[in-house]
Amino acid sequence: MHSALPRQIPFSVERFGDGSTASMRGNTPVYGSLRKELVMATLKERRGKWYARVRVWDGIRQREKQIPLRTRSRVEARARLIQVEKLEVDIKDGLEFTFPWLEDEVVRPQLKQLTVEDAFKAFYDSRLIDGLRITTLQRYEDAIKTLYQVLDRKTPLKAIDARIVDLYKKYWWKKHAVSTININLSKIRAFLNWCVKKELLSSVLVIDNLLEAPKEVSYLSDADFQAIMMLDTLDTYFKRVFLFYRETGCRLSEPFHAELDGNWLVIKAETAKTHHSREVELSEPLLVIYQEMRDRWRNEQHKLKPRSIMDNYSKTFQKACRRLRISNRVFHNLRDTYAVRLWAATGDIHWVCKMIGHSSVVMTQKYANFNPRKLMDDFPTLAKPIKKRLVMAKNSFRDTEIRDTLKQIGVFMEDRPAA
Secondary structure, eight states, rough: OOOOOOOOOOOGGGGTTTSSSSSTTTTTTHHHHHHHHHHHHEEEETTTTTEEEEEOOOSSSSSEEEEEEEOOOHHHOOOOOOOOHHTTTHHHHTTEEEEEGSSSSOOOOOOOOOBHHHHHHHHHHHHHHHHOHHHHHHHHHHHHHHHHSOOOOOGGGGGHHHHHHHHHHHHHHBBOOOHHHHHHHHHHHHHHHHHTTTTSSOOOOOOOOOOOOOOOOOOOOOOHHHHHHHHOOOOTHHHHHHHHHHHOOOOOTHHHEEEETTTTTEETTTTTTOOOEEEEOOOHHHHHHHHHHHHHHHTTTSSSOOOHHHHHHHHHHHHHHHHTTTOSOOOTTHHHHHHHHHHHHOOOHHHHHHHHHHOOHHHHGGOOOHHHHHHHHHHHHHHHHHHHHHHHHHHHHHHHHHHHHHHHHHHHTTOOOOO
């Protein structure tokens, strides 16, 4: 006879010592991994019936999932617990299984018909534990919501095929910009590829982006920017904000997630779009503007969402441009203006790449596709450094072996017939 198994005491942190797995806090990815992998399924008796108890780590805390074992026998419950343990890793990843004792007929454990919604929840939880940033996961959520406009969220995951993708493209065509549709398609593609990796789908679905014409860089000339600064209907606070962004090249959200070290604005890799850290030196006037922006940010957060505060900058900028009939300009063009001006003055595309925080100079090359003479017209305040750079380049060219080549050509020119 087996000795009776005592009832399991409800889980509590106080039961464990500081060195135990259960007492670990999610301060490091290591602890999170230990929680997920080392805390095994256990038995729990409730009202005379047994349950398999699986502790799932959701990236913040442990939550308990109980699977009915449908038996009052401790021996039979232990046997069924072994079957649960074989699938424990998948269960912790958010997948749902049905077991033989939960069915009328005796069958092997099978994965339930997984819906798109359930699969995405499993994807979200898994990628959160992997360390993907919340802002990135939110972008995935936005993309999946656009997919729900084409199919029901309860649609089986395996029903997504090329026909669904074509319907998606047709539905959003002309409702969203081509670039927006392609971004959403890339997120949906990544989600489905994850499903293949986790064996939720049998094969990779090929999803091609829509054809998109290369987008040219737009910037604000000195005259355009000066017109915005002189606009009498524009609040002077926003004028200072626009000046700050043009002189620093910051993305819209970067100043609010950065840290100030003296007069240096430090943008850390974990908050940067390209995961590359950079530092921006602030002059005294820019430092004053930055402090004003931060103060407003703190004062308005109790009334507005952070994104709404930043979006207000963008909307105000576009409104000013429309009033001045400056067409096809968006807030990001202030950053483009910074990059173009920096390249115009230095001619060093690698330096521009470093200063604006790009991960590759290939991304930055687009800012060097402008004629320097046109830039002198558009940026008269930079005419002197641009002209100096062109003179240096011209002299450098003349000091090469080309000069010797020209002398050789001159020899042949001496014997030409007189006109």
